[in-house]
Amino acid sequence: MQLLKDRILKDGRVxxxxxxxxxxxxxxxxxxxxMGAMGVELKKSFADRKITKILTVESSGIPIACVxxxxxxxxxxxxxxxxxxxxxxxxxxxxxxxxxxxxSYIIRVxxxxxxxxxxxxxxxxxxxxxxxVWGMKDIIDQSGAFLEGVGIVIEKGFQDGSKLLKETGIKxxxxxxxxxxxxxxxxxxx
Amino acid sequence: MQLLKDRILKDGRVxxxxxxxxxxxxxxxxxxxxMGAMGVELKKSFADRKITKILTVESSGIPIACVxxxxxxxxxxxxxxxxxxxxxxxxxxxxxxxxxxxxSYIIRVxxxxxxxxxxxxxxxxxxxxxxxVWGMKDIIDQSGAFLEGVGIVIEKGFQDGSKLLKETGIKxxxxxxxxxxxxxxxxxxx
Numbered sequence: 001m002q003l004l005k006d007r008i009l010k011d012g013r014v015x016x017x018x019x020x021x022x023x024x025x026x027x028x029x030x031x032x033x034x035m036g037a038m039g040v041e042l043k044k045s046f047a048d049r050k051i052t053k054i055l056t057v058e059s060s061g062i063p064i065a066c067v068x069x070x071x072x073x074x075x076x077x078x079x080x081x082x083x084x085x086x087x088x089x090x091x092x093x094x095x096x097x098x099x100x101x102x103x104s105y106i107i108r109v110x111x112x113x114x115x116x117x118x119x120x121x122x123x124x125x126x127x128x129x130x131x132x133v134w135g136m137k138d139i140i141d142q143s144g145a146f147l148e149g150v151g152i153v154i155e156k157g158f159q160d161g162s163k164l165l166k167e168t169g170i171k172x173x174x175x176x177x178x179x180x181x182x183x184x185x186x187x188x189x190x
Numbered sequence: 191m192q193l194l195k196d197r198i199l200k201d202g203r204v205x206x207x208x209x210x211x212x213x214x215x216x217x218x219x220x221x222x223x224x225m226g227a228m229g230v231e232l233k234k235s236f237a238d239r240k241i242t243k244i245l246t247v248e249s250s251g252i253p254i255a256c257v258x259x260x261x262x263x264x265x266x267x268x269x270x271x272x273x274x275x276x277x278x279x280x281x282x283x284x285x286x287x288x289x290x291x292x293x294s295y296i297i298r299v300x301x302x303x304x305x306x307x308x309x310x311x312x313x314x315x316x317x318x319x320x321x322x323v324w325g326m327k328d329i330i331d332q333s334g335a336f337l338e339g340v341g342i343v344i345e346k347g348f349q350d351g352s353k354l355l356k357e358t359g360i361k362x363x364x365x366x367x368x369x370x371x372x373x374x375x376x377x378x379x380x
Contacts, residue, residue, distance in 0.1 A: 027302040029267045032260040058249035070222040077219045078249065098282045113219040189192065 001175040005188050007034060008154070010167050014184045017145045018156070026153065027060035027125050038175055039067030042123075045173040051121045051150040053077060053114065055140065057096075057107055057132050059119050061124040064153055068123050079107040079116065079136060092142045094135035096162060099128075107135050109143075116144030127152040127174060130161025137170075149173065191231050193366040195378055197224060198344070208346070212215060216343065217250035228365055231256030232313075232341045235363040239338040241311045243267060245330065247286075247297055247322050251314040254343055257279065258313050269297040269302065269326060282332045284325035289318075297325050299333075307333030311355050317342040317364060320351025327360075339363065344364045347379050 006052050013021040025031040042064075051072050056065035057079040069076035084106060085093050091108045098105060114120070114175040133150055140147050147170060155162055158181075162172050180187035203211040215221040232254075236291035241262050246255035247269040274296060275283050281298045288295060304310070312326050323340055330337050339362060345352055345364035349369075352362050367379040 023300065024302065028270070028300060029265050030256065030259065031265060032256055032367060033263065035256070036260060059252060059270075062249060062252040063256045063266070066220065066225070066256050070226060073223065074221050075215075075221060076253070080218070080249075099337055104228075110213065112214065115297065 094138040103125035114143035118145035128156040201229040222296035284328040286325035303334035318346040
């Protein structure tokens, strides 16, 4: 999506060779006009799918997930990050390994809000190693729901998250795929 | 707002005399059609104000804040919850006491996204004792920005958050004010 790529080039800050800060418009301060346009674009890729629910994980996935929920006219569910598993049977729980933090955390969704009749679109702001998506997929699998696909704003194409998901037959669509950020220069995939 | 009151009566669950669970449509699963209608209603109350920024705190304030940002056509900033203060001068930090958790946490906003020229509308899903709003107000005061008001989805009118804010001259508008939940019966203020 050219509008997003232009914005990344204008306002994104590259740190080292693999960190992209886009907190001026995507995940701390949020440009809702851009977010709306991105939702419209992302919806086109899944317009042929029967989507009954949008799933994301708090916090930075929530804005784009809300736009998608509004456009598809279906509920948005956001998984909550918690410190540890509990023995509560009211929730589905998945595990997500965070490379940034060097440890795993648990994400949780109430069983009330996902069921075997649901067709779920996972939405998130970033896709890198894909650990958060696998945690959400685990929760979807526990519920018996069907994963229709994964919609992403910015994908780090030089990490293998997207590749591994696609290898299992999951449809992954990213609005911008970055192939390299070496020496501070952002190279997008065509 | 009648649509919201009806929904609270239909889907809200009262636990004890002071806990209202509305996670089926407001803060875990989200009904974006209702969220959109609530944003339109809430905007009317601040249409005469010059708003340049929407401020909320992660995570459950984000959906309604995003709707308000879209409608006002201004950026949304969400304060991040962190474990502890640091000595980093790149952020404004405020303290929020959580009665639920029995301890305080720190909220943080980058100095890049709030300045003395901003006119800020604080938005949140719930207002009870008002501690989160005071934490955000502290951050706004540090930035030199002007607090134009506070827009809330559900206010627990039997707690004193709204009263204390209004006593200092702050405009507070809530779409639904609950005066009592004793014995599981929800009584709204007219």
